[in-house]
Amino acid sequence: MSALHTPAVSQDDYLEFCVFLRGLCGIDLTQYKRPQMERRLRSFYATRGIHQLTDAFETLRRDPDALDQLLDRITINVSQLWRNPEQWQLLEEQLLPELAREGQIRAWSAGCSYGAEAYTLATLCHLVAPRARTLIQGTDIDKRMVARARLGEFTDDDARSAPRRQLEAGFDRTQGGWRAKLELRAITRFDVGDLLRTKPQPGSYDLILCRNTVIYFAEPIRDELHARLAGGLRPGGYLVIGSTERVSQPGDLGLTTTHPFIYRKA
Numbered sequence: 001m002s003a004l005h006t007p008a009v010s011q012d013d014y015l016e017f018c019v020f021l022r023g024l025c026g027i028d029l030t031q032y033k034r035p036q037m038e039r040r041l042r043s044f045y046a047t048r049g050i051h052q053l054t055d056a057f058e059t060l061r062r063d064p065d066a067l068d069q070l071l072d073r074i075t076i077n078v079s080q081l082w083r084n085p086e087q088w089q090l091l092e093e094q095l096l097p098e099l100a101r102e103g104q105i106r107a108w109s110a111g112c113s114y115g116a117e118a119y120t121l122a123t124l125c126h127l128v129a130p131r132a133r134t135l136i137q138g139t140d141i142d143k144r145m146v147a148r149a150r151l152g153e154f155t156d157d158d159a160r161s162a163p164r165r166q167l168e169a170g171f172d173r174t175q176g177g178w179r180a181k182l183e184l185r186a187i188t189r190f191d192v193g194d195l196l197r198t199k200p201q202p203g204s205y206d207l208i209l210c211r212n213t214v215i216y217f218a219e220p221i222r223d224e225l226h227a228r229l230a231g232g233l234r235p236g237g238y239l240v241i242g243s244t245e246r247v248s249q250p251g252d253l254g255l256t257t258t259h260p261f262i263y264r265k266a
């Protein structure tokens, strides 16, 4: 479309949209990197003939499917079992045996999407530390993902990087996929939670996985979240982040880097 035919867009319909969406479903887009999020939103609506974001309000108010499609676009729920296999190998061979020596593993999958990360961890805890008291909590802002996570069902595509022995130890074969075994469901739980507002109890976790979730957060918001996560770890506990992410000043948070993208609380 030429510039001449581009419909006029009000100065800050983006901010108006953020306020509206927060009121509608609690998601606060102002905390995310604006350029990426705005581009994502505008292209989503442009393909639907909407060029002024405020014009989407009415449909969003009355049509739950429209809200679902929008959430699919902005929350980016991509995940898989054993995502980044090298991190899982390290967890299986070094970190979990070390944590299990304390007799308990309290873990948090922060931004868990549909639960692939939490069930991968549950499988490894079950294999490596069968006698430890284990509880793995998954939280996500998207309640549709939390509902899916509670089912514990995954496709073959979700399992594409999973090592076969461990996969079969944790999951039963279904038609076209895999279902988490009862033993894993017994040690996992899933809740809706907004990482921008959650403040874990000091020292309440042995392990926190927060991977591939902060990439769209504005940097100060991300740093503030990492500080809260570090506060939630007990001394000797671990924080695992995504392999494209960084904790900007780990030392200031009482963390030391033990492996790439893995930090230990002093």
Ligand SMILES: C[S@@+](CC[C@H](N)C(=O)[O-])C[C@H]1O[C@@H](n2cnc3c(N)ncnc32)[C@H](O)[C@@H]1O
Residues within 6 Å of the ligand: 075, 076, 077, 078, 079, 080, 083, 110, 111, 112, 113, 114, 116, 117, 139, 140, 141, 142, 145, 193, 194, 195, 196, 210, 211, 212, 213
């Ligand atoms: C790309 S997925 C990552 C899933 C998993 N951690 C992994 O690495 O495979 C990012 C998840 O973060 C969630 N998310 C985004 N903003 C959030 C927030 N403010 N609080 C909680 N979860 C959030 C999204 O809904 C999405 O399911």
